[in-house]
Amino acid sequence: MGPVTYASLPSPTTSVWHLGPVPLRAYALCILAGVLVAVWISDRRLRARGGPPGLIVDIAVWAVPFGIVGARIYHVITSPDHYFGANGQPLDAFKIWEGGLGVWGSVVGGALGAWIACRRSGLPLMVLGDVVAPGLVLAQGVGRWGNWFNNELYGSETSLPWGLQVHRMGADGRAVDVEPGLYHPTFLYESLWCIGVAVLLIVAERRWRLGGGRVFALYMMGYTLGRAWIEHLRIDEAHHVLGLRLNEWTALVVFLGGLVWFLLQRGKAPARLDYTDDGRIIVLDPDAPAAPAERAEVIEGVDDDEEPESREDAPASAGKTETEAKPERD
Numbered sequence: 496m497g498p499v500t501y502a503s504l505p506s507p508t509t510s511v512w513h514l515g516p517v518p519l520r521a522y523a524l525c526i527l528a529g530v531l532v533a534v535w536i537s538d539r540r541l542r543a544r545g546g547p548p549g550l551i552v553d554i555a556v557w558a559v560p561f562g563i564v565g566a567r568i569y570h571v572i573t574s575p576d577h578y579f580g581a582n583g584q585p586l587d588a589f590k591i592w593e594g595g596l597g598v599w600g601s602v603v604g605g606a607l608g609a610w611i612a613c614r615r616s617g618l619p620l621m622v623l624g625d626v627v628a629p630g631l632v633l634a635q636g637v638g639r640w641g642n643w644f645n646n647e648l649y650g651s652e653t654s655l656p657w658g659l660q661v662h663r664m665g666a667d668g669r670a671v672d673v674e675p676g677l678y679h680p681t682f683l684y685e686s687l688w689c690i691g692v693a694v695l696l697i698v699a700e701r702r703w704r705l706g707g708g709r710v711f712a713l714y715m716m717g718y719t720l721g722r723a724w725i726e727h728l729r730i731d732e733a734h735h736v737l738g739l740r741l742n743e744w745t746a747l748v749v750f751l752g753g754l755v756w757f758l759l760q761r762g763k764a765p766a767r768l769d770y771t772d773d774g775r776i777i778v779l780d781p782d783a784p785a786a787p788a789e790r791a792e793v794i795e796g797v798d799d800d801e802e803p804e805s806r807e808d809a810p811a812s813a814g815k816t817e818t819e820a821k822p823e824r825d
Contacts, residue, residue, distance in 0.1 A: 503677050504659045510644040511668030521644035529634035530559055536630035545768035550616060557608035565604015569597030573741055599745050617776040622766045624711030629693045632714055636689030642682040650679025650728035679728045688721035707763025715753030719746040
């Protein structure tokens with residue numbers, strides 16, 4: 496006779512609701528909620544550094560679609576049998592609403608989209624990485640609840656009080672039957688771990704003035720440490736290399752990459768920003784005295800190599816650098 500269990504975590508018996516003919520999928524809603532959390536936090540952090548309001552939204556317009564496509568590509572590549580195996584359904588690779596996103600692909604794809612957006616605005620990608628890291632890891636924690644609704648990606652059996660009850664879900668997103676036993680709620684473990692990593696990033700950045708991409712590197716190390724042991728608990732199908740799941744090896748490689756970057760960028764302080772009237776970003780010296788509160792503007796029509804004909808004709812901002820020239824107060 497097995498151990499007696501007095502408590503357990505339930506799982507939802509439905510993951511899809513219908514608003515008329517429109518299906519509302521819990522998985523998609525969790526991803527959307529995570530994106531909104533990341534955008535809100537990152538926008539506040541960028542403005543605190545002197546960046547323009549709304550720029551994070553512009554970047555998200557590029558980064559989010561690229562991230563979703565990258566996440567799906569990674570999932571399909573690392574789980575090919577379901578789509579291209581003997582009984583695979585290749586067209587299912589496009590059914591992203593049924594679940595199946597790889598975080599590593601989302602980071603790479605999102606970084607590519609963010610790089611394009613950064614090129615357009617002049618914001619250095621590493622500065623953006625430091626800004627978005629806490630919001631990004633929180634978004635991952637929120638998105639993991641989509642796995643709970645889908646009753647998927649759980650761990651091995653357990654007799655712990657927080658063991659997860661799991662349902663077999665039908666194609667319509669409703670429970671068909673209950674799996675026997677209780678399982679490790681790996682979605683919950685990862686969600687809580689992500690919250691802890693976000694707190695770590697914010698505290699470490701303030702305490703040690705981390706810059707130069709080191710906040711993002713710390714995110715890479717912190718997240719992968721948790722992902723490695725959580726991945727080890729999971730029992731869903733996965734490719735194994737030398738006895739470890741592929742995602743465990745990926746976590747190790749990402750951790751080492753973050754560690755190398757963190758050490759190489761030692762001593763870099765958080766960037767301070769300013770911006771012109773047309774929204775172009777100006778990166779200021781982080782150790783220089785704080786700039787005035789007004790936004791910087793580019794002085795048009797004045798050649799830096801020319802001196803005004805007389806002091807009376809010289810504009811008040813002549814001779815100042817782009818970061819020093821400010822519009823006068825009304």
